Amino acid sequence: xxxxxxxxxxxxxxxxxxxxxxxxxxxxxxxxxxxxxxxxxxxxxxxxxxxxxxxxxxxxxxxxxxxxxxxxxxxxxxxxxxxxxxxxxxxxxxxxxxxxxxxxxxxxxxxxxxxxxxxxxxxxxxxxxxxxxxxxxxxxxxxxxxxxxxxxxxxxxxxxxxxxxxxxxxxxxxxxxxxxxxxxxxxxxxxxxxxxxxxxxxxxxxxxxxxxxxxxxxxxxxxxxxxxxxxxxxxxxxxxxxxxxxxxxxxxxxxxxxxxxxxxxxxxxxxxxxxxxxxxxxxxxxxxxxxxxxxxxxxxxxxxxxxxxxxxxxxxxxxxxxxxxxxxxxxxxxxxxxxxxxxxxxxxxxxxxxx
Numbered sequence: 001x002x003x004x005x006x007x008x009x010x011x012x013x014x015x016x017x018x019x020x021x022x023x024x025x026x027x028x029x030x031x032x033x034x035x036x037x038x039x040x041x042x043x044x045x046x047x048x049x050x051x052x053x054x055x056x057x058x059x060x061x062x063x064x065x066x067x068x069x070x071x072x073x074x075x076x077x078x079x080x081x082x083x084x085x086x087x088x089x090x091x092x093x094x095x096x097x098x099x100x101x102x103x104x105x106x107x108x109x110x111x112x113x114x115x116x117x118x119x120x121x122x123x124x125x126x127x128x129x130x131x132x133x134x135x136x137x138x139x140x141x142x143x144x145x146x147x148x149x150x151x152x153x154x155x156x157x158x159x160x161x162x163x164x165x166x167x168x169x170x171x172x173x174x175x176x177x178x179x180x181x182x183x184x185x186x187x188x189x190x191x192x193x194x195x196x197x198x199x200x201x202x203x204x205x206x207x208x209x210x211x212x213x214x215x216x217x218x219x220x221x222x223x224x225x226x227x228x229x230x231x232x233x234x235x236x237x238x239x240x241x242x243x244x245x246x247x248x249x250x251x252x253x254x255x256x257x258x259x260x261x262x263x264x265x266x267x268x269x270x271x272x273x274x275x276x277x278x279x280x281x282x283x284x285x286x287x288x289x290x291x292x293x294x295x296x297x298x299x300x301x302x303x304x305x306x307x308x309x310x311x312x313x314x315x316x317x318x319x320x321x322x323x324x325x326x327x328x329x330x331x332x333x334x335x336x337x338x339x340x341x342x343x344x345x346x347x348x349x350x351x352x353x354x355x
Contacts, residue, residue, distance in 0.1 A: 006119045007038060010072045013112035017069035017105045026066050033057070034070040041077045054078045054086040061090040065101055072112030079120040236263070239272040240293060243279045250283060251291035251308065259297040267352055270333040271295060271304050274326045278306040278348050281322055286310035288345055300354055302335075307347035326350075 014034065018027035037053050044050040057074050061067040071090050078087045101109075192212040199208060237257045244253040275293055282291055288310025296303045323339055326348070330337035335352030 004042070006123065007073055007076060010076055010112055010116055010119070011035075011038075013072055013108060013115065014070045017108040017112065018066070020102055020105050020108075021066060021069075026064075027069075030064070030066050030070055033060075033067075034073060038073050038077060041081070045081065050077075050081055051083050051086060054081065054083060055089075058087045058090040062092060068101060069105055069109050071109060072116040075113055076116040076120060079116070236268045236272060236295075239268075240275050240295065243272070243276040244291070244293060247279050247283055247291055251286075251289060254290075254292045256292075256294040256296070259295050259302065263297075263302070264355075267302060267333050270329045270335070270352065271302070271350075273329050274304065274337070274348070274350060275306060277322050277326050282308050282310070282346070286346065302352045302354070304350040304352075305347065307345055309345045 011034075015031065018031060021027045034057075037057050040053055041050050044053070054074060054077060057067065058071075061071070068090055071087065074090070075084065075087045078084045192208060196205070196208050196212065199205060236259070237255075240255060240257070244255060247253055278293075279291070282288070286308045288308040291308045292306070294303070294305040327337055330350050330352070333352050334355070335350055337348065337350040340347040340349065
């Protein structure tokens with residue numbers, strides 16, 4: 001659009017020079033040729049045809065000198081096409097037929113040529129500035145995206161550190177309760193039981209029995225709390241990753257883990273145990289090169305899938321001890337497990353409903 005506006009301004013200069021001609025037909029023919037050639041150059045920009053049009057119009061000045069009056073537009077197009085030298089033959093008209101144009105026409109045409117050069121310099125500087133600004137914007141956008149990605153990775157790493165620290169603290173608290181409070185309650189239960197045995201006073205029997213029952217209730221509550229804390233401190237993803245690390249020398253391993261932390265310890269140990277057994281079987285029996293583990297949580301159930309791309313050997317049978325253990329683990333958690341051997345590999349698929 002800017003190029004069209006600039007050429008429109010130059011066209012006014014060319015029309016002024018043409019209007020000083022002595023006849024009416026010549027300027028009209030030259031003007032029509034100019035508009036046609038300029039439109040063609042606009043459409044065919046960057047092609048060999050555009051270069052040929054510039055050379056043809058420039059050479060036409062030697063045949064019909066009035067074409068020199070429209071050289072400002074032709075020169076501007078030649079500059080835009082980076083082929084300004086194709087317009088140089090038109091300058092020969094000043095030497096070969098200097099009397100064909102009036103001095104005023106030559107002056108106006110020279111002024112138009114100067115204006116075309118100045119306009120092109122201005123437009124080139126503007127386009128370069130716009131290009132630099134666009135490049136700078138793209139770099140800033142790319143840098144912002146990289147920073148955003150780095151920030152997300154940093155936030156994820158920080159969240160993971162906090163979660164691991166929380167799990168370690170829960171494990172420590174559970175261990176402290178088990179080692180200290182649990183032992184003291186156990187000793188108190190033994191002492192209360194001994195007192196009941198050696199007590200001969202019927203009036204103390206009921207209080208001692210109540211004391212033993214209270215201590216037993218407290219012991220049960222502490223035991224449940226310790227188990228819950230320990231189960232919460234188990235990092236299922238870490239357990240699976242550790243199992244997969246044993247197969248990294250033989251397989252390209254991958255893990256897709258999409259499960260919340262609100263999962264019972266029994267299900268965590270069930271999934272981790274089955275993954276460990278699958279990895280062990282793959283190392284022993286699979287001839288594949290890839291081992292994939294997928295753990296997902298759905299609204300009503302948990303899903304586990306372990307598969308490799310190796311051809312299944314005859315030694316892998318559902319009557320094997322490893323597969324029996326996996327089936328027993330799944331059934332103990334209320335889940336179902338299937339084993340699918342095929343020439344493309346071996347797949348273990350398990351679902352455990354949420355309670």
